[in-house]
Amino acid sequence: MRRFAFRYILKQKKTTFSIIVGIILTVIMMFSLMQMGDSIAVRYESLLVKGQQFDFSMRHMSAQKQADYARLLENGEADIEDVLILNESLSSTLPENGMDISIIGSEGDVSAVFGFELAEGAFPSQPYEICVEERINTYAETTYKIGDRISLPIRCSSESEYTEETFVISGFIKDLPTGSTYLIGNTTLGTAEEISNKQGYDNDDARAIFVTVEKNEFDSERIYDIMSNLGYGNPLGDLSLKFEINDAKVQAYDEAIGDSFMDKGLKVLTIALSVAAVFLIYNSINLSVAEKIRQYGTLRCLGMKRSQLQRLVLSEVLIYAVLGIGIGQAAGILLNMVVAQSIMSMVIGSEVLLAQRPVTYISVLLLATAVIGVSTYLSIRKLQKLTPLQAMKYTEAENYKSRSFSRENREVKASKRNQFILHLAGRNLSRNRSKTAVTFISIFISALLCMVILNFFLCIDPGENVGMNQKIAKFQLYRTxxxxxxxxxxxxxxxxxxxxxxxxxxxxxxxxxxxxxxxxxxxxxxxxxxxxxxxxxxxxxxxxxxxxxxxxxxxxxxxxxxxxxxxxxxxxxxxxxxxxxxxxxxxxxxxxxxxxxxxxxxxxxxxxxxxxxxxxxxxxxxxxxxxxxxxxxxxxxxxxxxxxxxxxxxQLQLADIEAGSEDAIKELTGILLIAVFVIVFTATLAVLNISNTVRSNIQLRQSENGMLRAIGMTNKTLTAIICTENALVGFMASVLASFFGILISAVIFPQIDSKFHPIIPIFPLVIAVVMLTCIMTAYFPMRAHWNTTIRTHIDE
Amino acid sequence: MKILEVRNASKIYGEGENAVAALNEVTLKIDAGEFIAILGPSGSGKSTLLNVIGGLDALTQGEIFFQGDKLSLDNDNRMSEYRRDKIGFVFQSFNLIPVLSVYENIVMPLILSDQKPDANYMSELMIHLGIESKKNAFPNQLSGGQQQRVAIARALANKPEIILADEPTGNLDTRTGEEVLELLTSSGKRYSRTIIMITHNESIAQKADRIVRIENGGIVSES
Known part of the structure; x- marks a missing residue:
C-alpha cells in the first residue's frame, strides 16, 4: 500500500505540494505564536520565587504580633516556603543629591522573597551592615566598595526626624530589571529596631511579614482562620498577594499568570489562528481523499478490501503529516530565531530570550497530529459509506435535494444567463455542505482578524502617550x-x-x-x-x-x-x-x-x-x-x-519624554509586525483553502464541466460560475465577520481604552478585498484550463 | 447543400513514435434530416469523429463544413455558439447537472444563449419523452432511462440542426435502450433533426437510415 501511496503522491504533484505547504504553514504559525507567548510568559521567570509562587504580605503590625504570626507560619501549619520578617519603615536619602533610598530591615532570606540577586559581597549579617543596589555608584558622588562606610540620614517614619547613621557596605544587589524611582537597600532587623528605638519611634505598626507560598497550595481562607485564632482579630491588615516594593516581581507575576495584555493578546491570536489552521488541514486531507474517490472505487471494484483501502489512505496521509509537521516545526524554530526574538524585544522593550520549553513543541505536534488524524478518520468513514460503484460515479451530489419549500421555487427562476450563473453557483455550494462550511469558516476567521486588527491600529495615535508634551519639551519632572x-x-x-x-x-x-x-x-x-x-x-x-x-x-x-x-x-x-x-x-x-x-x-x-x-x-x-x-x-x-x-x-522623578515616545513607537511597531504576521498567515490559509476547494471542484466536476462546454457554455461563463461560487462564500463570510468585527470594536475594545471605536469604512473595504481575493483565487486555476480538451466522460 | 461535410479529416494524438492516428483522412457528407449511425469497434475513431464534428476537438488535418461554413476551433466563443445553437449532445453517461432539476437541466442551453424557454414546446417535449411528471425531480431521483430521456430533451431544447448521440444506450439495459432509441429516432423525425449516432452495436445501428462503418480511423463502408 505504501508503494501505491507514493505513486499517488508523486503523480499528483500539485495536490501534494498544496497539502504539505498547508500543513507546514499551519505548524509554523502555531509554533511561532505559541513560542512567542511562552517567551513573554517566562520572561521574568528567574525573578519568580521558584516559578509559580505567590507572595503575600501582612503589614502594619507590632513586633509582638509579628513574632506570633511568624511562629505560627514557620511551624508549618500552612504550606509556607519562606517567611521574611521585616521592619520596613526605614527611609533615607543620598546626602549628595537627595535620591531616596528605601532600606528593608529583615530577618530571613530576603533574596528568596524579594528576588534580590547579589552582584557582589554578601547580605548583611552583622549590626549596621548594609547591602544596597549597585547603581548607587551611578548617583552618588563617591564610588563605594565592599567594606566602605556610608553615612546616611535615616528616619523611621514621616513623623520622625532624620538621624545620621553609619553603615558598612557588606554587598551590592544587582539592579532590578524594571528599575525603580529609588534605591533599595537591606540591613538586619536588629539594626532597624535599634534605630527605631533611638528615634523614639513607636513602631507598633512598623512591622511586616512577607511570605511566599506555592500558588496551587495556597489556601488563603485557611491561613486567615488560623491567624484569627491568635486573638488579634482580622489578620489581614494590609494584605496583598503581590509585592509592591519590587516592580519586577509585580510585572513578572502579571505576565506569569497571563495578566499582561501582550500575553492575553497572543493567546487569543494563537487560538483563533489554530482554529483557522485546523480547518485548512481538515479541508486539505478531506479534499485529497475526495479527489481520488473514483479511483478508490475502481480499486474496490477490482477487489481491494476496505482494510487495504484504509491502509492506502493512511499511508498517504502519514507522508503528508511527517513532511508537513517536521518541516513546519523546523521552519517555525528558524523563523522565531531570526525574526520573532527581535519583534518581541521591540514590543517588550528589553531583551526577550526564546523559551525552549518542550511543552510548546509537544503541543504543536499533538495538535497538528490530532487534526490530521481526525480529518483522515472522517474521510475514511465517508469513503466506506460508498459502494464501489457509487465511488466510481462520485460527484459529491449523490444525495442532493433542494431545500426549497415549494415546487415553484425549484424551477429555475433565472431566465437570464447572469441570473442563471448565480443560481447554479448557489446550488453548487450546497453539493458538499461540509466543504463549503470549512471554506466559509476559514474566510470568516481571516476576515474577522483583518478587520479587528486594522480597526485596532487605526484607533491608536502613536504619539499620544507623549504627544503634546513632546511637542513642547523633552523632559517631564513630576512627583512620584x-x-x-x-x-x-x-x-x-x-x-x-x-x-x-x-x-x-x-x-x-x-x-x-x-x-x-x-x-x-x-x-x-x-x-x-x-x-x-x-x-x-x-x-x-x-x-x-x-x-x-x-x-x-x-x-x-x-x-x-x-x-x-x-x-x-x-x-x-x-x-x-x-x-x-x-x-x-x-x-x-x-x-x-x-x-x-x-x-x-x-x-x-x-x-x-x-x-x-x-x-x-x-x-x-x-x-x-x-x-x-x-x-x-x-x-x-x-x-x-x-x-x-x-x-x-x-520625591521627584524626571522622565525622558523623547525616549518614552521612541519606546512607545518601537513597541507599537513590534505589535504591528506581529499583527501583519497574523494577517498574512490567516489570509494565506484562507487562500489555500479556497484554492484547494476550486481544484477539487474542477477535478470532481470534470465530465460535468465538459458537458456544459459541449452544449455551448463558454469558458468565460463556466469560469464565472466557479468564481461566483467563491465570491458568494467570501461575501457571506466577510459580512458575518463585519458584524462580529463591529461588535468587538464597539463593545470590547473600548474597555481597553475609551479611544477605541469602530471605524466603519474598514469593514466594507475588507469585504471588497475578500471577495476580490476569492474571485481571483478561483479565476486563475479555471483560466489555466481554458485550453484543455473538452472531455465529456471521465478520464482518470 | 449538405448540412455537414467532413473533408480529409485526420486527428493524430501524441508525437513521433507515440503518435496515434485516431482519424485518418476521413471524408463524409451528411444530408439534412438524415439519421446516420457510425458503427465501429472500440478504438476505431468513432468518438473522435463525433468530437470533431461537435467542435469539441480540433483536427490535425482536414476541414469540416457546417451548412457551408468552415468550423474553426480558434474562436472559442464562436464554437460555443455553434455547439449551443446548432448541435444537441446526448452522452452515454447522461451527464446531467446533479444540482439542477429535470426542467432546469432541459432549459439550460436556452439560458446560456439568453433565450426564454418556449413553455409550450418544453411541455410538448417532456410529454413526448414521458418525463413531464418528473419536471421538478433531481437526477439522483431518476432511473437511467429517465435520465437519458432528460438528456434527449436537453439536446432538443434549443432546436438544433444536428443531434450528436454518443452511445446513447450504452449505459442502459436492452429494453430501456430500445425505448430510448425509439424516442430519439421519433424525436428526430418529429422535429426534423439530423441525427448522428455512434455505436458499436450492429442491431442498434440498423435503426439508422445510413450506417457508416469506421475502423482504424478510416471509413471502410457506407450502407
Missing part, C-alpha cells in the same frame, strides 16, 4: 507619590530655568480639591474634581486648540459624566470660598474635549482648568506637581543638577 505633600514651587521653577542648557520650563499643576483646596459653590460638590493649573507659557503653546486664554480670567470645566448639571454653574460663580472666606468671581465654561495627556493617569468626576493668574487669585500662591522642561542637556546631567538644588526633596 501623590500621597506625599510635595510640590514644585515657583522658586524651584526659576532655579531650573536658570540652569545652563535649560530653554524653558512649563508648569502643569494637578491636584485633587480634597487634598489642597476646596471650592464651595452652592448646590455643587467639587471635591471629586481635579484642579489643573496651567502656566501662561504652556497655554500660549497649546492655545490654538484650547480655550483657556492666558489673558482672561476664565476657568474651563470638563465633566466626565454628561449627567452632571452644568447649567447650575453656567452663570458667573458668585461666591467661592478657599477656606479663608475670600470671595472670588470668575467665568466658567464647559468644554467637551481636552488636550490629551493632560488627563493621563488622573481620575475623578472631571477636571477644572485654570491659568496660574486665576489660581493665584482664587487659591493664593500655588505650586505645581508636574513641569515640562525643554532642555538641551542629557537626562543624567539634568536630573543630577535638579537633585542637587537647595530645598529639593526626594
Amino acid at each position: 507619590n501623590e500621597l506625599q505633600d510635595v510640590y514644585i514651587g515657583e522658586a524651584l521653577l526659576e532655579d531650573i530655568r536658570g540652569l545652563e542648557g535649560v530653554n524653558n520650563v512649563y508648569g502643569i499643576g494637578s491636584n485633587s480639591f480634597s487634598y489642597s483646596h476646596t471650592l464651595n459653590i452652592e448646590g455643587f460638590y467639587f471635591s471629586d474634581y481635579l484642579l489643573v493649573v496651567l502656566d501662561d507659557a504652556l497655554i500660549q503653546k497649546i492655545s490654538p486648540t484650547f480655550l483657556l486664554n492666558p489673558e482672561e480670567e476664565i476657568a474651563l470645566i470638563y465633566m466626565y459624566d454628561d449627567g452632571d448639571d452644568f447649567s447650575d454653574l453656567s452663570d458667573a460663580i458668585a461666591r467661592v470660598s478657599d477656606g479663608e472666606n475670600k470671595d472670588v468671581e470668575f467665568n466658567l465654561k464647559r468644554i467637551e474635549e481636552v488636550p490629551y495627556h493632560l488627563l493621563s493617569g488622573y481620575s475623578g468626576e472631571g477636571v477644572l482648568f485654570v491659568n496660574d493668574k486665576l489660581a493665584d487669585r482664587v487659591f493664593g500662591e500655588y505650586e505645581y506637581i508636574d513641569v515640562l522642561i525643554d532642555s538641551d542637556l542629557d537626562y543624567e546631567d539634568l536630573f543630577s543638577q535638579i537633585l542637587k538644588m537647595n530645598g529639593m526633596t526626594d
Whole structure:
C-alpha cells in the first residue's frame, strides 16, 4: 500500500505540494505564536520565587504580633516556603543629591522573597551592615566598595526626624530589571529596631511579614482562620498577594499568570489562528481523499478490501503529516530565531530570550497530529459509506435535494444567463455542505482578524502617550507619590530655568480639591474634581486648540459624566470660598474635549482648568506637581543638577519624554509586525483553502464541466460560475465577520481604552478585498484550463 | 447543400513514435434530416469523429463544413455558439447537472444563449419523452432511462440542426435502450433533426437510415 501511496503522491504533484505547504504553514504559525507567548510568559521567570509562587504580605503590625504570626507560619501549619520578617519603615536619602533610598530591615532570606540577586559581597549579617543596589555608584558622588562606610540620614517614619547613621557596605544587589524611582537597600532587623528605638519611634505598626507560598497550595481562607485564632482579630491588615516594593516581581507575576495584555493578546491570536489552521488541514486531507474517490472505487471494484483501502489512505496521509509537521516545526524554530526574538524585544522593550520549553513543541505536534488524524478518520468513514460503484460515479451530489419549500421555487427562476450563473453557483455550494462550511469558516476567521486588527491600529495615535508634551519639551519632572505633600514651587521653577542648557520650563499643576483646596459653590460638590493649573507659557503653546486664554480670567470645566448639571454653574460663580472666606468671581465654561495627556493617569468626576493668574487669585500662591522642561542637556546631567538644588526633596522623578515616545513607537511597531504576521498567515490559509476547494471542484466536476462546454457554455461563463461560487462564500463570510468585527470594536475594545471605536469604512473595504481575493483565487486555476480538451466522460 | 461535410479529416494524438492516428483522412457528407449511425469497434475513431464534428476537438488535418461554413476551433466563443445553437449532445453517461432539476437541466442551453424557454414546446417535449411528471425531480431521483430521456430533451431544447448521440444506450439495459432509441429516432423525425449516432452495436445501428462503418480511423463502408 505504501508503494501505491507514493505513486499517488508523486503523480499528483500539485495536490501534494498544496497539502504539505498547508500543513507546514499551519505548524509554523502555531509554533511561532505559541513560542512567542511562552517567551513573554517566562520572561521574568528567574525573578519568580521558584516559578509559580505567590507572595503575600501582612503589614502594619507590632513586633509582638509579628513574632506570633511568624511562629505560627514557620511551624508549618500552612504550606509556607519562606517567611521574611521585616521592619520596613526605614527611609533615607543620598546626602549628595537627595535620591531616596528605601532600606528593608529583615530577618530571613530576603533574596528568596524579594528576588534580590547579589552582584557582589554578601547580605548583611552583622549590626549596621548594609547591602544596597549597585547603581548607587551611578548617583552618588563617591564610588563605594565592599567594606566602605556610608553615612546616611535615616528616619523611621514621616513623623520622625532624620538621624545620621553609619553603615558598612557588606554587598551590592544587582539592579532590578524594571528599575525603580529609588534605591533599595537591606540591613538586619536588629539594626532597624535599634534605630527605631533611638528615634523614639513607636513602631507598633512598623512591622511586616512577607511570605511566599506555592500558588496551587495556597489556601488563603485557611491561613486567615488560623491567624484569627491568635486573638488579634482580622489578620489581614494590609494584605496583598503581590509585592509592591519590587516592580519586577509585580510585572513578572502579571505576565506569569497571563495578566499582561501582550500575553492575553497572543493567546487569543494563537487560538483563533489554530482554529483557522485546523480547518485548512481538515479541508486539505478531506479534499485529497475526495479527489481520488473514483479511483478508490475502481480499486474496490477490482477487489481491494476496505482494510487495504484504509491502509492506502493512511499511508498517504502519514507522508503528508511527517513532511508537513517536521518541516513546519523546523521552519517555525528558524523563523522565531531570526525574526520573532527581535519583534518581541521591540514590543517588550528589553531583551526577550526564546523559551525552549518542550511543552510548546509537544503541543504543536499533538495538535497538528490530532487534526490530521481526525480529518483522515472522517474521510475514511465517508469513503466506506460508498459502494464501489457509487465511488466510481462520485460527484459529491449523490444525495442532493433542494431545500426549497415549494415546487415553484425549484424551477429555475433565472431566465437570464447572469441570473442563471448565480443560481447554479448557489446550488453548487450546497453539493458538499461540509466543504463549503470549512471554506466559509476559514474566510470568516481571516476576515474577522483583518478587520479587528486594522480597526485596532487605526484607533491608536502613536504619539499620544507623549504627544503634546513632546511637542513642547523633552523632559517631564513630576512627583512620584501623590500621597506625599510635595510640590514644585515657583522658586524651584526659576532655579531650573536658570540652569545652563535649560530653554524653558512649563508648569502643569494637578491636584485633587480634597487634598489642597476646596471650592464651595452652592448646590455643587467639587471635591471629586481635579484642579489643573496651567502656566501662561504652556497655554500660549497649546492655545490654538484650547480655550483657556492666558489673558482672561476664565476657568474651563470638563465633566466626565454628561449627567452632571452644568447649567447650575453656567452663570458667573458668585461666591467661592478657599477656606479663608475670600470671595472670588470668575467665568466658567464647559468644554467637551481636552488636550490629551493632560488627563493621563488622573481620575475623578472631571477636571477644572485654570491659568496660574486665576489660581493665584482664587487659591493664593500655588505650586505645581508636574513641569515640562525643554532642555538641551542629557537626562543624567539634568536630573543630577535638579537633585542637587537647595530645598529639593526626594520625591521627584524626571522622565525622558523623547525616549518614552521612541519606546512607545518601537513597541507599537513590534505589535504591528506581529499583527501583519497574523494577517498574512490567516489570509494565506484562507487562500489555500479556497484554492484547494476550486481544484477539487474542477477535478470532481470534470465530465460535468465538459458537458456544459459541449452544449455551448463558454469558458468565460463556466469560469464565472466557479468564481461566483467563491465570491458568494467570501461575501457571506466577510459580512458575518463585519458584524462580529463591529461588535468587538464597539463593545470590547473600548474597555481597553475609551479611544477605541469602530471605524466603519474598514469593514466594507475588507469585504471588497475578500471577495476580490476569492474571485481571483478561483479565476486563475479555471483560466489555466481554458485550453484543455473538452472531455465529456471521465478520464482518470 | 449538405448540412455537414467532413473533408480529409485526420486527428493524430501524441508525437513521433507515440503518435496515434485516431482519424485518418476521413471524408463524409451528411444530408439534412438524415439519421446516420457510425458503427465501429472500440478504438476505431468513432468518438473522435463525433468530437470533431461537435467542435469539441480540433483536427490535425482536414476541414469540416457546417451548412457551408468552415468550423474553426480558434474562436472559442464562436464554437460555443455553434455547439449551443446548432448541435444537441446526448452522452452515454447522461451527464446531467446533479444540482439542477429535470426542467432546469432541459432549459439550460436556452439560458446560456439568453433565450426564454418556449413553455409550450418544453411541455410538448417532456410529454413526448414521458418525463413531464418528473419536471421538478433531481437526477439522483431518476432511473437511467429517465435520465437519458432528460438528456434527449436537453439536446432538443434549443432546436438544433444536428443531434450528436454518443452511445446513447450504452449505459442502459436492452429494453430501456430500445425505448430510448425509439424516442430519439421519433424525436428526430418529429422535429426534423439530423441525427448522428455512434455505436458499436450492429442491431442498434440498423435503426439508422445510413450506417457508416469506421475502423482504424478510416471509413471502410457506407450502407
